[in-house]
Amino acid sequence: MTELLQVIERTLAFVSKPARYVGNEVNSVHKDWENSETRVLLAFPDIYEIGMSHIGLRILYHVLNEEPGVLCERAFAPWTDLERLMRERDIPLFSLESWRPARDFDIVGFSLQYEIGYTNVVNMLDLAGIAPCSADRDKDSPLIIAGGPCAFNPEPMSRFIEAFIVGDGERAVLDVIAAYRSWKKGGNARQDLLLDLAKVDGVYVPALYEAQYDASGRFRNLQGLDATVPEVITKRTIDDLDAAPYPTAPIVPFVEIVHDRLAVEIMRGCPGSCRFCQAAAIYSPARERSRETVQELLSRGLESTGYEEISLTALSSTDHSEIQNIVDWVREHFAERHLSISLPSLRFDSFSADLARNIALEKRTGLTFAPEAGNERLRHAVNKKIDDADMLGIVESLFGLGWTAIKLYFMVGLPTETREDLEGLVGLATEMARLGKRIAGARARINVAVSAFIPKPHTPYQWEQMASEDELNEKYRFLRSRLRNRQISLSWRDTSLARLEAAFARGDRRLGEVVLKAWQMGSRFDAWSTELNIDIWRKAWAESAIPFEFCQVPPPSPGDPLPWQHIDTGITTDYMMKQREATYSGCAFSCHL
């Protein structure tokens, strides 16, 4: 063992859950370092248990390691106990597979899943001994790239990331590798690499653009600094999921991860068009994997992993045209295996009691639905068309089938929301609780999870004003005072965190300074309630050159330039404006795409 390996091994004896950092899981890929031409490190800015639950990371790991001459390893954010020891003992950020320093890789790619993880990216770069800001990096530093939902407004992270991959990554990442390889053979300057990368479809290289602001500090324009860079970056889209690569032998973690099961993506995109939803926009159009391919991936995946639970994942799995057939097949085909089936993010309007009978063959604990809004009026206004009666009918049959807990996701602060709509939420949850108690008895649970509506780029609500902290807290107090049923538990996401997420979701590149300062002041793992210190952010914001109060950037008006306007999802501004208007005019039904 090298000295670094010994130091790491010894250090792991002092930290919580050391198994997060040791790799060697079944199906992890250990390619030969010396014989690999291009070495890529996939970096996830959160802990192992979260990063390994992410399908995108698993797909890219598979795609890259299948590619001849490419080696791909993983790194996750070390928890604070390990970070402290790494800094004390000069241990650099290291990969799981070979415990090699991140700095030794050619390319480090970050997965940006949520805005609240941004300081972890900076922290991981710093732990790796890589200058956090692209402009400060030397020619031997790895190329720092990123992808994921946050690449759809890349500006707040544009000073740290050299190239963003926008959209589906499984083919785009190979194009980036190809561009990197030919640049490396040529032995040219770093600037040439950036220019080459900017020519790859779906790749955005922020350093080749300059942002302009007006006298009041509002965003005006993003100007290309070189004639060859594209004005608009169109997201990459895989047309045929059946032809797209998907891991047949996914890694089986030792530690129990958040989604500890065989996940097969049965669908990408969502056929719904809820007006608040960014995922529907960035993963559009809705595409299915065929039943045959799904079955093949399930068979091979179960054989290679030995998992006891499978998950058929999608933004809305019950919208797959053959969901019932797939579930029936699993039930018959693996009858001896004692398998459980889970379906994430269910939609009431496409869910049936027949399906309920066949999922979760072994355990019937909880199911999650997202009514999003409390009553039919508001649901129709945001284009989530589902009736109270349908929901109550499904919940009634679920309790009858043996389920004991139903989780409901709601948003508060949606456009046009009134007190009456919140009363609708209370009424709906209370009615479900009543049904639960009648059918399943005292152990019936309705878990109501409420979060603040956050206006997101590329949605019809990108121009909306978000509710203030006071307004949101008032709404929460109202719900808390009214949801006083023994069967109901209410959870609430921190309001200040939601406001922060909103600021970064629609932020421009100046917010990069806030990220950097917040990191310098010690911000890490802000998505973790035990670690979040909102005062750091307040201070970092105040000390940055942002001409607005903390999290008080005024929303853009229709027609205003948008900091993310150079990113094209294929959904037109005109369509989004019409959808927004429909919210206020109430013509929810005629405006469906």
Next chain:
Amino acid sequence: MCVFMSLVRVRYRKGRSVRFISHLDTARALRRALNRAGVAVAFSQGFSPRPKISFGPPLAVGHLSETEYVDIAVAEPMVAEQLAERLNATLPAGMDVMWAGKVPAGSPSISAAITELEYTVALHSSDVSGGEEALRNLHHALERYRAVETLVVERERKGRIQRFDLKQQVPVLDMNSGAQGVEFVVRISVSKGGFPKPEEVVRAVFGLDEEQMKGAVITRTDVGFGSA
């Protein structure tokens, strides 16, 4: 449904690369290895059936083992050696089946059968600073320990204090030294009321600090089966 069932006892080792995998995670890894091997494991009856697999005393996170035991209820006709072979093809790297054999009907459960655990605690010479003199001190400490009637260690957990008398619960304590460092041999009696950990024994007897102990490579080398 296959009604055939036999209980197979498996002894496996846990090497350095899996030393940080906890007992629960190891159990899950073994279950999945059985699934990959296509071994039909018997399940318990009832509302939430569970595979009938039972483990010996948990191994602490960070410890290696040459001798871990698990009993697996197999629901298909199979000789024990076959099970060993199939498991070895699918277990994670660092876990290897060393032996497998049928458990005769009526035998005590594996957790009841194991009455003693033996460990080696190896300290690298760089962790025993002070050279010859430090080594002499360790020998003196061992002699002093052998001469006393009782040596009680305390463990505080969730506000409750547990006490173990090492003279009662540690039938073997020895040390060997060489150029590489020192190695302590600790044999501990398993008791329902609790028993000391090898680190606790070495720390209490030899006065080593936590940092030194964290550097130690601790290996479960043997288990003792009671005569019951």
